Amino acid sequence: MLKSIEKIRGLGVYQDYNKPAGTQEFGVKNLIYGWNYSGKTTLSRLFAQLEAKIANPDLSGCDFSFGTEGDAITEKNFTRSNISVRVFNSDFVKANLHFDGGSFNPILLLGKESEEAQRKIDSLEERIKRSDSVQRKLNSEFEALKLRIAQAKTETAKFIRQRLKIDPYTAAHLGQDVLAVSILDSQLLMENELSDVIELALTPDSKKPSIVDELQASPAIDALYKEAVTVLAATPSFSSTLKHLAESPAIERWVQSGLHLHPTSGACEFCGNELLPARLEALRTHFSKDLEDHQEKVDGLLGRVKAAEFRLIWPKAAELNPQFRDNYSLAIDVLPAAINAFNQAVKKLAGEVQCKADDSRKAMKPSPLAQGLEVDIKDAVAAVNAIIKQNNELASNFTKAKADSLRKAKYHYVQQFLDEQDAAGLEVRKDRQFKRCVRLKAYVAKLQPEIDGLQAGSSSTRQGENQ
Structure with a gap:
């Protein structure tokens, strides 16, 4: 509450006013009176600034201080004052009191508060009207977007139903799958x-x-x-050799193969001449135990090398499930070349061991062996078997595999639908329209109580309209 005017500087007749000692403090209602041009209106305008909280240009340049129960109110802080002041002076009369008459009894309308309230009411009602119009437009767009999304769902569901032969499969089913797919990584x-x-x-x-x-x-x-390298490099030791046989490996082998037919001296089975004991002993000495052992090693190696030739029969691609056939054919295509390279190496090594068998006394060295002959076949077989295992797993779990494949295909198309919807932005636009409608409804709901309050506040003034 205002208590006094402490000072005024540079305001009309109040160039240097200071409150005299013993001046009575203001009451709740105060009347200012005096002679014309004594400063009544000027002083009332100073009070009116406190009411309006707006500086009056006619009062610019003055300093003042009002005493209150708290801090003083001055030209520097009056706009922030929370003290309620009401001023009735000639300015108020001009602005707010209107006397209209004609073919009706004169009606007095107290203008400022009533007209201000009505202007606010009209402004608020216009806002509500515009909000309602915007809401109708947003609702129309919202419904149109809902329809487009619903149509897209129906068409997609129909496509999935026909493509994957799932019946029933409707937009409702698609909606459930959309919820499932939306929390997963891309299912494309x-x-x-x-x-x-x-x-x-x-x-x-x-x-x-x-x-x-x-x-x-x-x-x-x-x-x-590795064994051939050792065996071919070895030569047997001889205690006594027959030059003719040593120089003729083929004859030597022929004689050796028939020596067991003559355990004792007698007639030669080939020529019929007498085979003397001395000749028989010379032949037996030529074919020593070391030579025999060596030849057994060479012959044994030769047999194993010949037996190493690789043969393999594999299933036809048509025996596998269709989805594996292409990869199976690609894997199988590698095998013939690997097997052929391996077998060519076997044949070459067998030929070289055969040469050693034909001439045991000659040290030999096998041709270098290509690297990876075994590994190439094993790797190719492993690749083929990996595909066969996939086929066999499918065959063993056919029912489950079919169900999994159906789900993967369905989720692919659902993901495709989601990506297309995201690209079109329909759901985002629909949600945005809905949220705008919600905000406008809240805004209107907030305005209506304000209108009701303004109407209630001006009702006592409007009672004169009904008299």
Whole structure:
């Protein structure tokens, strides 16, 4: 509450006013009176600034201080004052009191508060009207977007139903799958993957794939080659040799093969001449135990090398499920070349061991062996078996595999639908329209109580309209 005017400087007749000692403090209502041009209006305008909280240009340049129960109110802080002041002076009369008459009894309208309230009411009602118009437009756009999204769901559900032969499958089913897919990583498949899962999903039980035997392969040449290096380099020791036989390996082998037919001296089985004991002993001395052992090693090695030739029969691609056939054919294509390279090396090594068997006394060295002959076959067989295992797993779990493939294909198309919707931005736009409507409704709901309050506050003034 205002208590006094402490000072005024530079305001009309109040160039240097200070409150005299003993001046009575203001009451709740105060009347200012005096002679014309004594400063009543000027003083009332100073009070009116406190009411309006706005500086009056006619009072610019003055300093003042009002005493209150708290801090003083001055020209520097009056706009922040929370003290309620009401001023009735000539300015108020001009602005707010209107006397209208005509063919009706004069009506007095107290203008400032009533007209200000009505202007606010009209402004607020206009805002509500504009908000309602915008809401109708937003609702129309919202419904149009809902319809487009619903149509897209219906069309997608129809496509999935027909493409994957799922019946029933409606927009409601698609909505459930959308919820499932939206929390997963992208379910899109590559084109070849999609083709495979669809083919499996649509495979009838009557065409269930059969189990195919895996390939068994143990190619062996590396160990034989190492043995051949040792055996071919070795030469047998002889206590006594016959020059003619040593110089003629073929005859030597021929004589050796028939020596057991003459355990004792007698007639030669070939020429019929007498085979003397001395000749028989010379032949037996020529073919020493060391030579015999050496020849056994060479012959044994030769037999194992010849037996190392690799042969393999594999299933036809048609025996596998269709989705594995292409990869199976690619894996199988590697095998013939690897097997041929291996067998050519076997044949070459067998020929070189045969040469050693034909001439035991000559030290030899086998040709270098190509690297990876065994590994190439084993790797190729492993690649083929990996595909066969996939086929066999499918055959063993056909029902579950079909269901998984159907789910993958379905989720692919659901993901495709979601990505297309995201690109179109329909859901985002629909949600944005809905949120704008909600905000406008809240805004209107907030304005209406303000209108009701303004109408209630001016009702006592308006009672004169009904008299």
